[in-house]
Amino acid sequence: MKMKHLISIKDIGKKEILKILDESEKMEELLKSKKVIDILNGKILATLFYEPSTRTRLSFETAMKRLGGNVIGFTDIKNTSVMKGESLADTIRVISGYADIIAIRHPSEGSARLASEYATIPVINAGDGSNQHPTQTLLDLYTIKREIGKIDGIKIAFVGDLKYGRTVHSLCYALSLFDDVEIVFISPEELKIPREIIEDLNKKENIKYSEKSNIDLTGIDVVYMTRIQKERFPDLNEYQKVKGIYKLTRELIYNKNLIVMHPLPRVDEIDSNVDELPQAKYFKQSFYGVPVRMAILKMLLEK
Amino acid sequence: MKMKHLISIKDIGKKEILKILDESEKMEELLKSKKVIDILNGKILATLFYEPSTRTRLSFETAMKRLGGNVIGFTDIKNTSVMKGESLADTIRVISGYADIIAIRHPSEGSARLASEYATIPVINAGDGSNQHPTQTLLDLYTIKREIGKIDGIKIAFVGDLKYGRTVHSLCYALSLFDDVEIVFISPEELKIPREIIEDLNKKENIKYSEKSNIDLTGIDVVYMTRIQKERFPDLNEYQKVKGIYKLTRELIYNKNLIVMHPLPRVDEIDSNVDELPQAKYFKQSFYGVPVRMAILKMLLEK
Amino acid sequence: MKMKHLISIKDIGKKEILKILDESEKMEELLKSKKVIDILNGKILATLFYEPSTRTRLSFETAMKRLGGNVIGFTDIKNTSVMKGESLADTIRVISGYADIIAIRHPSEGSARLASEYATIPVINAGDGSNQHPTQTLLDLYTIKREIGKIDGIKIAFVGDLKYGRTVHSLCYALSLFDDVEIVFISPEELKIPREIIEDLNKKENIKYSEKSNIDLTGIDVVYMTRIQKERFPDLNEYQKVKGIYKLTRELIYNKNLIVMHPLPRVDEIDSNVDELPQAKYFKQSFYGVPVRMAILKMLLEK
Known part of the structure; x- marks a missing residue:
């Protein structure tokens, strides 16, 4: 890997992404x-988790332990009272004296980048606020590659809350590095994909997109579901209406040759009787987080 | 082991119990x-601990690490905010992609069984509410076997809160699989052993029992002490009276050929000057949790 | 090591300290x-942490894992509800059945000593209230030895809160075991070094000291900075005044042949632009905690 840290998916080009996906397969x-x-x-x-994220933390710890490595860390700011009043920079410099690599989760945008500037060891961004979570994007790409066989030329539908989901935004960007990808954004008016993302896509020739408000999955290879959060709606009736429309059911994907992804946790946007269908890949996607994070840990530490 | 999971002591027969005890000795x-x-x-x-239980968690972690294995997990639901709103089934399916075996502690009865239905890896019940805690029962049996030399034919007295203690109920059931065991239930009226347990024992020919309200330990091989909780008494005076009567003292076991057990933590139901007596086996009993859990982890993973 | 436990720096003589420093270098x-x-x-x-201390805990865990060992433990009393109502003695006896060595952090003075009396395995005091934190003192000594090349004959200035800092008190004691050490205590009137420490120093012939209220670092080899806590001042104006005076700046150490130490975390008593100067050794000092704790773990376990 050319990079010393993994802070944003935007820092790495297609060539590096493909290298990570190859290593993940190994x-x-x-x-x-x-x-x-x-x-x-x-x-x-x-694992420096300034806010709890059990799933991400356990996935990183599993990856490290599967590789024969060890883990130290904290799971919540509340247990780090000693570090209260201490700057992030100082904490990072102290941890640089203990560990060989850092995975940091922090509620503030830009904190992972800041950490990488003070660290003398590699830093992986495990989510900084609503900003970036690059290992999630890489495991999403890996899932598509493993389950569809390729990323170039796929037709993917993002469904649900496209406004606030950093997962969707980052994956859109990453897909725009590949060839002939077609994106269908399916969301209620209130939760449409931000205009700056649309503008970015407009600049690219190799990617097409369209926007809809109803779920029609004809011709789709990948359905990427997201959670619609009640808090986003000023009017609860609006929420109830929307929630029903954007729920993935057996009927919607019956006999269709596609895969269903979800960054998890899901609440009820995917009917539980979809789980046993061969199209349901969200638990596999979660599992793929382990080999992808193993690859990243290995590549950053091998430098 | 025939079983894939260890959810309830009632799922395994005497033969399997003996196999676990043999493996524990190794x-x-x-x-x-x-x-x-x-x-x-x-x-x-x-180790998925939906409620804290430091002792049990540390015992499982020790067992796994003594065997050369690794541990991931969480210690409290409050640190798993990400998993909030997520069903137990989904969490278990995600964790099945990370780990090789699960030890689950949960406040709701039946949750461990539910977990085992969704897991693709073995599940051990580390306590589900007031229901089951099978590794505790197995370490209790192992303590008796190691310290008395046999389980068949022993005379055991359960003392204290026999109404609410799941430990006592499960051990009663397990002992009923052995031959010629005699049980003496010693408790205040308010905390008598439940009638359904008595009815179960009535059906068995190989086990005898009696009920008392005063501590008399003549002829007893094993005294199994339990904590009497203040909250169980509507009248605090009643509690004070009872507490005094059911306190194990040096005098009560002086010169008697018996062993004293306790699931721990104890508060003051055993006088601290009993600790140095050769009959006091409760700390050894706690230690035996390690080899017993090692045996269970090994047997479930070897399948 | 002659000792079975490491509870107080006062339990070990100069010879043992030198042995630990040699082993730390290895x-x-x-x-x-x-x-x-x-x-x-x-x-x-x-690692039994009855109060959170992330830095100390992570340093111990790192040391153990760097040596190829494993760690179990808890990070906060709140997660140990099961141990509530249980005496420290009982907890220690249970843990003695699980682990090979204990590092205990406890808010109450004397608790580590108490733990060592009930433990059947070695106990290391990782801080008991305002009393002792011997591994901190040893890593302070190690830092001086590694960065100055010797401990005998050094001239050290302690700056800031000299009244409440257990770190300063323990290091003063330890330095009094060496030859020709000279100490300069620099503090505001409200936070002067306690008279009993001065009396102890008066009894020794091999150590000189003086007290000042202004920072003058002429001829000093080691500046040991400490945090001045707002809460110590009844009058906030007094605090603001003092805070400014005792802030270490680039100007104060410009062109001086000395090292700057700090037990961390620092708040603002060292200007951040000091960090890049060659004299700044506080992050190295923090790193030295790892080899020093490795040495202590190894020596106590080798017995």
Whole structure:
């Protein structure tokens, strides 16, 4: 990897992304071989979670431990009273003396970038506010590649809250690096994809998009569902109406040759009887977070 | 082990229990050899504690690490805000993609069974409400076997709160699988052993029991003490009276050939000057939790 | 090591301190070699933190994991509800059955000593209230030795809150074991070094001291900065005045041949533009906590 840190998906080009996806595939094979892996034996990952995110934390810890490495860290700012009053910069400099690599989760936008400026070891952004969460984007790409066989030329529908979901925004950007991708944005008026993302897509020749308010999945390869949060609606009746319309049911995907993705946790935007269908890939997607994070940890530590 | 999961002591027969106790003895010998053990090298245990139970959690983690394995997990629902709104089923499916085996502690009865239905990896019940805590029952049996030399034919007295203690109920059931066990229930009227347990015992021919309200330990092999909780008494005076009567003192066991057990934590139902007596086995009992849990982890993962 | 536990710096003589510093140097070399270390493979450290102290906890965990060992523990009393109502003695006896060594942090003075009396495994005091934190003192000594080349004959200035800082008190004691050390206490009137420490120093012939209220660092080898806490001042104006005077700036140490130490976390008593100066050693000091704690863990476990 050319990069020292992984802060934003926008820092890495298509070539690096493909390298990470290739390495992730090797990691998945290693996992399947059930062999004991000691690639990162003796190394320490620090998981600095300034806000709780159990799923992301456990995925990073699993990745590190599967590679034979160790983990130190904290799970919540409330347990770090000693660090109260201490600047993020100082904490990072202290942790740089303990660990070999950092995964940081922080509620403030830009905090991961700031951390990387003070760290003497690699830093991975595990989510900084509504800004970036690059390992999520990479595992989304990996899921598409593994389950569809390719990323170029796919037709993907994003459904639900397209306004606030950083996952959707980052994946849109990443897909725009590939060829002939077609995006269908499906959302209520209140939660449409931001105009700046549309403007970015307009500048690219290799990507097409359209916007809709009803779920029609004809010709779609990938349905990317998102959670619609009640808090986003000033009028509760509006929410109830919208919620019903954007719920993925068995009927909607019956006999269709597509895959269903979701960054999880889901609440009720996917009917639970969809879970057993072969199209449902969201739990596999969650599992793919492990080999993808293994690849990133390995590549950043090998430099 | 025939079973895929360990949810309730009632799921396993005497033969399986004996197999676990045998394996536990091997594990205890391994621990004593001070050799580095790598039986579960590369494996990951997920400790999903939806309510805190430090002792049980640390015992499971110790068992896994003593076997050379790794641990991921959370210690409290409050630190898992991301998982809020997510169903237990979804969490279990996600964790099945990370870990090799799960130990779950949950305040709701039946939750461990539910988890086992969605998991693609083995699930161990580490306590679900007032229902089951099978590894506690197995370590209780192991303590009796190691300290008395046998389980068949013992005479055991349960003392204190026999109404609410799931530990006592499960151990009663397990003992009813053995031969010629005699149980003496010693409790205040308010905290008598539930009638359904008595009815179950009535159906068995190989087990005898009696009920008392005063502590008389003549002829007893095992005294199993329990905590009497203040909250159980509407009248505080009643509690004070009862508390005094059911306190185990040096005098009560002086010169008697018996062992004293307690699931811990104790508050003041055992006088601290009993601790140094050779009959006091409650700290050893706590230690035995490690080899017993090692055996269970190993057997479930070897399948 | 002659000692079974490490509770107070006052329990160990100069000879033992030097042995620990020598071993720490070996540990630092091991760390630098980037080799996988398996000296404590299979061993378990229990970090029992009855109050949060993230930095100290992570330093201990790093030390143990760098040596190839494992860690169990808890980070806060609030997550140990099960242990509520249980005596410290009982908890220690239970943990003695799980782990090989304990690092305990507790708000009450004397608790670590109490723990060591009930433990059947070595106990390290990781801070008991305002009393002792011996590994901090040892890493302070190690920093001086590594960065100045010697401890005998140094001239050290303690600056800031000298009244409440246990770090300063313990280091004063430790320095009094060495030859020809000269101490300059620099503090506001309200936060002067306690008279009992002055009396102790008066008894020693090998150590000189003086007290000042202004920062003059002429001839000083080591400046040991401490945090001045707002809460200590009844009058906020007094605090504001004092805060300004005791702030270490570039100008104060410009062209001076000295090192700056700080137990961290710092708030604003050291100007951030001091960080890049070669004299700034506080982050290195924090790093030295790892090899020093490795040495202590190894020496106590080797007995």
